[in-house]
Amino acid sequence: xxxxxxxxxxxxxxxxxxxxxxxxxxxxxxxxxxxxxxxxxxxxxxxxxxxxxxxxxxxxxxxxxxxxxxxxxxxxxxxxxxxxxxxxxxxxxxxxxxxxxxxxxxxxxxxxxxxxxxxxxxxxxxxxxxxxxxxxxxxxxxxxxxxxxxxxxxxxxxxxxxxxxxxxxxxxxxxxxxxxxxxxxxxxxxxxxxxxxxxxxxxxxxxxxxxxxxxxxxxxxxxxxxxxxxxxxxxxxxxxxxxxxxxxxxxxxxxxxxxxxxxxxxxxxxxxxxxxxxxxxxxxxxxxxxxxxxxxxxxxxxxxxxxxxxxxxxxxxxxxxxxxxxxxxxxxxxxxxxxxxxxxxxxxxxxxxxxxxxxxxxxxxxxxxxxxxxxxxxxxxxxxxxxxxxxxxxxxxxxxxxxxxxxxxxxxxxxxxxxxxxxxxxxxxxxxxxxxxxxxxxxxxxxxxxxxxxxxxxxxxxxxxxxxxxxxxxxxxxxxxxxxxxxxxxxxxxxxxxxxxxxxxxxxxxxxxxxxxxxxxxxxxxxxxxxxxxxxxxxxxxxxxxxxxxxxxxxxxxxxxxxxxxxxxxxxxxxxxxxxxxxxxxxxxxxxxxxxxxxxxxxxxxxxxxxxxxxxxxxxxxxxxxxxxxxxxxxxxxxxxxxxxxxxxxxxx
Numbered sequence: 001x002x003x004x005x006x007x008x009x010x011x012x013x014x015x016x017x018x019x020x021x022x023x024x025x026x027x028x029x030x031x032x033x034x035x036x037x038x039x040x041x042x043x044x045x046x047x048x049x050x051x052x053x054x055x056x057x058x059x060x061x062x063x064x065x066x067x068x069x070x071x072x073x074x075x076x077x078x079x080x081x082x083x084x085x086x087x088x089x090x091x092x093x094x095x096x097x098x099x100x101x102x103x104x105x106x107x108x109x110x111x112x113x114x115x116x117x118x119x120x121x122x123x124x125x126x127x128x129x130x131x132x133x134x135x136x137x138x139x140x141x142x143x144x145x146x147x148x149x150x151x152x153x154x155x156x157x158x159x160x161x162x163x164x165x166x167x168x169x170x171x172x173x174x175x176x177x178x179x180x181x182x183x184x185x186x187x188x189x190x191x192x193x194x195x196x197x198x199x200x201x202x203x204x205x206x207x208x209x210x211x212x213x214x215x216x217x218x219x220x221x222x223x224x225x226x227x228x229x230x231x232x233x234x235x236x237x238x239x240x241x242x243x244x245x246x247x248x249x250x251x252x253x254x255x256x257x258x259x260x261x262x263x264x265x266x267x268x269x270x271x272x273x274x275x276x277x278x279x280x281x282x283x284x285x286x287x288x289x290x291x292x293x294x295x296x297x298x299x300x301x302x303x304x305x306x307x308x309x310x311x312x313x314x315x316x317x318x319x320x321x322x323x324x325x326x327x328x329x330x331x332x333x334x335x336x337x338x339x340x341x342x343x344x345x346x347x348x349x350x351x352x353x354x355x356x357x358x359x360x361x362x363x364x365x366x367x368x369x370x371x372x373x374x375x376x377x378x379x380x381x382x383x384x385x386x387x388x389x390x391x392x393x394x395x396x397x398x399x400x401x402x403x404x405x406x407x408x409x410x411x412x413x414x415x416x417x418x419x420x421x422x423x424x425x426x427x428x429x430x431x432x433x434x435x436x437x438x439x440x441x442x443x444x445x446x447x448x449x450x451x452x453x454x455x456x457x458x459x460x461x462x463x464x465x466x467x468x469x470x471x472x473x474x475x476x477x478x479x480x481x482x483x484x485x486x487x488x489x490x491x492x493x494x495x496x497x498x499x500x501x502x503x504x505x506x507x508x509x510x511x512x513x514x515x516x517x518x519x520x521x522x523x524x525x526x527x528x529x530x531x532x533x534x535x536x537x538x539x540x541x542x543x544x545x546x547x548x549x550x551x552x553x554x555x556x557x558x559x560x561x562x563x564x565x566x567x568x569x570x571x572x573x574x575x576x577x578x579x580x581x582x583x584x585x586x587x588x589x590x591x592x593x594x595x596x597x598x599x600x601x602x603x604x605x606x607x608x609x610x611x612x613x614x615x616x617x618x619x620x621x622x623x624x625x626x627x628x629x630x631x632x633x634x635x636x637x638x639x640x641x642x643x644x645x646x647x648x649x650x651x652x653x
Contacts, residue, residue: 006161102357320384376390530606
């Protein structure tokens with residue numbers, strides 16, 4: 001069976017496969033990642049770990065701690081939290097990097113924890129960055145991180161895979177940031193939502209590792225769960241450079257050596273030529289132009305040439321973060337600012353992604369150029385990107401930033417406006433006092449022929465008969481409710497007036513489920529119903545009560561065209577079944593297009609057959625991806641934490 005690169009790498013880290021069993025997209029699998037990264041949120045993972053009944057780290061080589069978010073905060077409470085995290089790391093013999101060493105993603109990459117052909121997860125949404133190193137990097141929630149500490153494992157549903165074929169070469173001055181902003185801006189209708197993206201094609205060889213990190217990092221903002229580049233000569237040379245660095249540093253047990261790189265040449269897999277991809281996108285790098293995203297919206301992309309015509313005045317500019325705080329980013333800004341001064345009414349904030357990068361930038365003179373131009377320097381860390389520390393935007397201010405997100409209020413006041421662009425554009429804008437670019441970029445404009453997307457039909461074949469574990473139902477039967485709204489957000493499912501009230505009993509949660517969506521829902525719904533939703537069900541806030549409130553209300557399960565990944569994870573983590581069945585949703589949207597009620601009782605009594613992976617009634621039949629052993633166990637045990645507790649108890653016997 002042909003496989004994508006994502007499927008091959010994940011298979012290598014999957015636990016409990018039967019002989020000859022292959023991993024495919026949409027499979028639920030138990031995985032044992034090579035590493036799990038946590039940062040400041042380690043302080044929240046520690047009590048979760050204890051609440052599971054764990055007292056020791058299953059595999060001390062897996063966790064990596066790197067403090068990076070609130071590093072400017074020197075108050076007693078934050079310093080005590082940092083000290084607690086460091087003490088925990090020392091107690092259990094774990095890898096630990098203190099505040100001001102740098103942003104976790106950059107640090108663990110520099111230090112050799114992320115290697116080609118591996119699965120590395122992080123309790124942070126920008127763990128996609130690890131894909132630049134030929135690794136499957138993806139984010140996990142804090143419960144997952146605690147579970148990995150305790151058992152070495154967590155669960156994952158392998159996403160659909162989208163192939164992005166890159167051709168050509170970037171024009172001079174066009175950056176990796178421009179590539180990902182172009183992809184996000186052109187394909188801005190959820191084309192890759194909850195998918196894994198594999199970058200391939202001859203154009204990949206023309207991208208540096210730093211550019212790949214930028215692109216992989218912001219596949220998160222594109223909606224993807226993974227942004228994976230292949231192992232190639234460019235990555236090989238980078239790894240050899242890191243091996244030489246470790247040798248010069250005198251590391252006793254370096255994580256990268258020339259011998260290990262030679263092993264990668266033999267062992268790192270590649271996608272099969274005939275592998276199936278849900279969608280395919282092609283991008284000629286030569287057509288990419290400098291661009292700006294915003295304000296306050298990543299998917300609103302405007303070519304730089306058009307943005308310059310708007311004469312948008314700025315108050316603050318930022319060169320920092322895990323997406324654009326690397327050496328070549330600082331170099332690009334320094335080349336623009338050489339011998340010039342930042343506009344007197346603009347504050348320009350500078351922070352390297354790591355202390356190593358800052359030291360290199362100082363040695364090469366880039367840092368001094370920016371400081372002499374008037375830059376305000378900050379320590380290596382997240383800082384203003386995450387709305388912490390010095391340099392936040394105030395009400396009415398406009399900022400341009402080489403960060404990855406410009407969500408309203410993220411970098412300061414909700415009444416501020418933020419645009420995103422490349423380091424060169426940020427530097428030029430800081431000098432001019434308005435959004436602009438270096439002169440050599442000013443004439444470039446977007447080529448309208450850049451859109452190129454193919455959606456492939458689903459793979460043919462009959463779903464295998466699923467082995468049903470004791471305690472899991474072979475079938476569920478119930479009446480169908482239809483809530484046709486797309487992008488059903490978690491506020492609509494479970495209102496904010498209850499979310500932050502602790503200890504709301506299940507019966508009260510049940511009574512308020514869906515009321516913000518439809519005040520009549522509670523009258524229409526009946527115990528044992530099955531709810532059909534639209535597309536991207538459960539988007540918005542990560543509150544897990546959106547899943548548990550439906551469970552407590554007696555809704556047996558939810559069927560939707562697609563889900564917010566966090567909602568789906570929260571559902572199964574609480575032992576609640578959610579299924580994706582796009583064809584059923586398309587059919588319902590056609591059949592009930594004329595009805596305006598927010599909740600429709602269809603009058604249909606349906607059977608959900610988990611053995612055959614089918615939903616059927618009165619001659620109608622729809623298939624869904626099989627729920628294998630991993631998903632079934634989550635439901636049988638009533639959730640992930642209970643399952644982990646059981647595994648810990650088994651290990652003690």
